[in-house]
Amino acid sequence: MKRHSISLILASASLGFFAWGSVLPIWFQAAVVVIPVLWVWSPNRLIAGLVLTVYVCAASRGLIFGSMEYFDANIITGFMTWLLPNLLPGLLGALCWHHISKVRVLLIPILLMLWILPPTGLVGWAHPLTAAGWLFPSTSWYGLGLSIAFMMLVSWKASLQHLLIAIIPVLVWAWAIYLPAQSLEQIQGLNTSFHFGIGANPIRDPQQEIQRHWALQDRVSDYENKTLVFPETLGGLWNLNAEDIWRSFLTEYPTNRVLLGIHEQNQKGSYYNSIIQLDDKTAQVIYR
Numbered sequence: 001m002k003r004h005s006i007s008l009i010l011a012s013a014s015l016g017f018f019a020w021g022s023v024l025p026i027w028f029q030a031a032v033v034v035i036p037v038l039w040v041w042s043p044n045r046l047i048a049g050l051v052l053t054v055y056v057c058a059a060s061r062g063l064i065f066g067s068m069e070y071f072d073a074n075i076i077t078g079f080m081t082w083l084l085p086n087l088l089p090g091l092l093g094a095l096c097w098h099h100i101s102k103v104r105v106l107l108i109p110i111l112l113m114l115w116i117l118p119p120t121g122l123v124g125w126a127h128p129l130t131a132a133g134w135l136f137p138s139t140s141w142y143g144l145g146l147s148i149a150f151m152m153l154v155s156w157k158a159s160l161q162h163l164l165i166a167i168i169p170v171l172v173w174a175w176a177i178y179l180p181a182q183s184l185e186q187i188q189g190l191n192t193s194f195h196f197g198i199g200a201n202p203i204r205d206p207q208q209e210i211q212r213h214w215a216l217q218d219r220v221s222d223y224e225n226k227t228l229v230f231p232e233t234l235g236g237l238w239n240l241n242a243e244d245i246w247r248s249f250l251t252e253y254p255t256n257r258v259l260l261g262i263h264e265q266n267q268k269g270s271y272y273n274s275i276i277q278l279d280d281k282t283a284q285v286i287y288r
Contacts, residue, residue, distance in 0.1 A: 016058030030174035033131035053090030059126035085123035232261030
């Protein structure tokens with residue numbers, strides 16, 4: 001493998017790693033706008049596929065241990081859950097590649113669109129067009145168009161120097177216009193460390209579920225006049241008993257409201273991943 005190809009793969013992996021879930025400031029995600037540029041510069045289909053594969057693999061590295069926890073699985077299952085879906089963007093990159101570089105530049109919009117659509121879109125995390133939110137916030141479709149135009153313009157000149165000259169102003173611009181999100185004072189998100197997911201408890205333990213609800217209620221009792229938001233699945237398989245536990249508890253905290261992720265059984269014997277809104281008077285599913 002030539003030095004040029006190795007450089008492209010390393011650059012792509014670095015962008016995936018540092019732009020998503022790293023210690024760098026979050027506005028560094030604007031740098032992923034150059035991923036299609038690296039794809040255009042790829043000398044063949046194999047490298048084009050590898051550029052996209054290593055990018056999404058680095059960006060979604062948390063899936064390995066996350067899926068192990070969520071499904072109560074071993075590291076092999078976690079590794080496969082991470083790797084196999086990431087082959088789809090790589091396959092897409094290989095299929096869209098063309099031996100004429102200027103044609104590849106023109107294919108960038110098609111590559112990005114196919115990256116959104118199923119089946120690739122089903123695992124289309126870390127899409128390069130997310131950079132548009134950092135570069136052109138509140139501009140809707142215009143921002144997406146400008147981002148694509150930037151990708152195509154920079155790709156036209158196949159030079160690392162051109163890329164560096166282009167990306168530095170991009171990052172400076174993203175940093176200059178970045179405004180931290182302002183959370184609403186009445187809403188409080190709460191993290192938990194329960195070992196609980198779809199596959200973690202294949203056999204229901206009602207007593208364990210009740211104890212988990214009690215533990216969640218202990219967290220709620222620390223607040224007043226708040227909407228407390230918990231992560232998905234924590235409510236477990238929802239039933240009238242769980243509803244009564246919460247309704248009874250919230251009568252003592254009438255100024256609080258709880259948004260809780262639950263498994264809601266449906267008529268087909270499966271379940272919805274739902275969000276239920278709880279207060280001292282009602283328990284209403286607001287999202288399925």
